[in-house]
Amino acid sequence: MSKDRPSPDPRPPEPRPEGYDPGVFAPFAVTVDVVLLTVVERQLKVLLIQRGHPPYAGAWALPGGFVQPDEDLADAAARELLEETGIGQDRSRLLQLGAYGQPDRDPRMRVVTVAYGAVVARLSEVPRGGSDAAHAELVPVADVQSDRLPLAFDHRRIVGDAVARLRAELDTSDVAVGFCPPEFTIRELREVYEAILQTELDSGNFQRKVTQRKGYLTPTERRVTPGERGGRPATLWRAGDAGD
């Protein structure tokens, strides 16, 4: 990658693996953070943990932590999510959002974090299998974006970027079905869209748009029994072939 160049590094050179020039390689910490989103009662929520130690002790933050020396980034994200919240997520379902590396983003040392996005079906409560996360909770994304609920580090920005990315990919990818349980009604899927886009969608047009999209949904034989106030029973659908 890089070759000999003047050594502008004010720090004493670290002992280093052979082959790299001293004075050029400064050690960084690399972490991963996970933006886990879910829709509960028509509201988009993000999973946060309450920090137990400084800096930002007591503040809310994204689950995440250090990448281990021989660990892939996505694996680290999955592991941290499991350790801190008890939620197991396949690494293939984690979408990389980007790297955040402003020099002062951590007050103590240079940390570059790689953010990952994850999506789960309506999760009402956090499993609490986490090793030692002080506290994990689902909070409305709106509270984060309005800054009514301040986050540690640059995590508010990361959440904002994640939501923007989610909105952009709603129509072109299969993310939305990730917010639904294995079998779901079109209404349920529509409410996911509405929570994310913050708009109302025409139910009839949505129905067509989503059922006609190839490989997106597959119908089951089962129907749902209507609520107390009646109504035609809705078909249950599964994620389509393309989403597997």
Place this chain on the structure above:
Amino acid sequence: MSKDRPSPDPRPPEPRPEGYDPGVFAPFAVTVDVVLLTVVERQLKVLLIQRGHPPYAGAWALPGGFVQPDEDLADAAARELLEETGIGQDRSRLLQLGAYGQPDRDPRMRVVTVAYGAVVARLSEVPRGGSDAAHAELVPVADVQSDRLPLAFDHRRIVGDAVARLRAELDTSDVAVGFCPPEFTIRELREVYEAILQTELDSGNFQRKVTQRKGYLTPTERRVTPGERGGRPATLWRAGDAGD
């Protein structure tokens, strides 16, 4: 700001809970790589340098290098690009593409790289003001993707991702005008699209589509004098307000 640098012990520290434990994190090297694209004679090309030292000595690679301790990631990308190729690029014109951190992507040590994309107007030759880059050259992207020209590390994949991203953003962003000089004809812009999408576009429809798009282009009073074989002189256009 705590300054205790951990010794770069290659062995992993104990798997530990969330939270910072300065002195126990595993040191990573963080680098940036730049995928600089340009269109020359209807061909999409990427700027590569020839490596002078192992690993991959003599192989082609993306320009890039280590991030310095107090340097922002985008700044590092701009600096490395300038140092290795003599091309100055504003950091705001560098688009982050993502982080690549597979444990074995560098044979000697753990390196996480953050890739940035850049776009310049038809660049026929590399400035050669680079400090020490052995050799820098523009090569057809097709040669990289077909693996006819193998690249060091995982750089082929990074280039592939960059091109995919470029294609996806062609219609929704202003990237394409970045491939054109300050004043350009619609034909020139169309050839950029054609080189990137690998298709032929109807010139008439392209004209309308691109001129009607609000804030995308602004006409000048100037025309271009036709070539030797005649033809109606084309209007010169500038990037629109939205692209500033």
Place this chain on the structure above:
DNA sequence: CCAAAAGTGTTCGCAATACACCCATGT
């Protein structure tokens, strides 16, 4: 019966496509 929710049909307008045609220049 009516209310409510699922799902379909119908219409309209816009935007993309195909392609014919006119415009302004060089030789």
Place this chain on the structure above:
DNA sequence: ACATGGGTGTATTGCGAACACTTTTGG
């Protein structure tokens, strides 16, 4: 005059938005 490339007009088609309407349930 003719070739060449710039630019506009026009017909067609497909898709999304708006919304009326039918279907199937509970009360």
